[in-house]
Amino acid sequence: MPFGVTNAPAIFMDYMNRIFQPYLDNKCEFWLEEVKFLGHVISQGGVSVDQSKVEAVLNWEQPRSITEVRSFLGLAGYYRKFIKSFAQIALPLTRLTLKDTPFVWDEECERSFRQLKERLTQAPVLTIPDPNQSFVVYCDASARGLG
Secondary structure, three states: OOOHHHHHHHHHHHHHHHHHHHHOOHHHOOOOOEEEEOOEEEEOOEEEEOHHHHHHHHOOOOOOOHHHHHHHHHHHHHOHHHOOOHHHHHHHHHHHOOOOOOOOOOHHHHHHHHHHHHHHHOOOOEOOOOOOOOOOOOOOEOOOOEO
């Protein structure tokens, strides 16, 4: 061992993971640098959006019905904490889902759809703030939306 017995537990666990990989459930891995969990990637650097989900959003075609709009808003809404002003950006699409509202896809809906896709691809890594430094807390609320 390069550093003596200091790293022995980690090296031992790595060997055990490799040997018993076929028998281990994916939720029983230890000492990992990053973990994919429920559409998020969790690492020492923070929490980010799983790239496979970003790809799914990028490949999403323009909704052609209220059901498709709801599906898109459901996926995008799951990641709303990564998108600044989510409620305001999603408002035109949210209006389409209201009861007794005819489905009319206009320029405003298209802009909202494209902007949500773009913002999700540029989503930041969320971290725990350092209590020794100053920081600003933002909330996503306005006269038009809340989220």
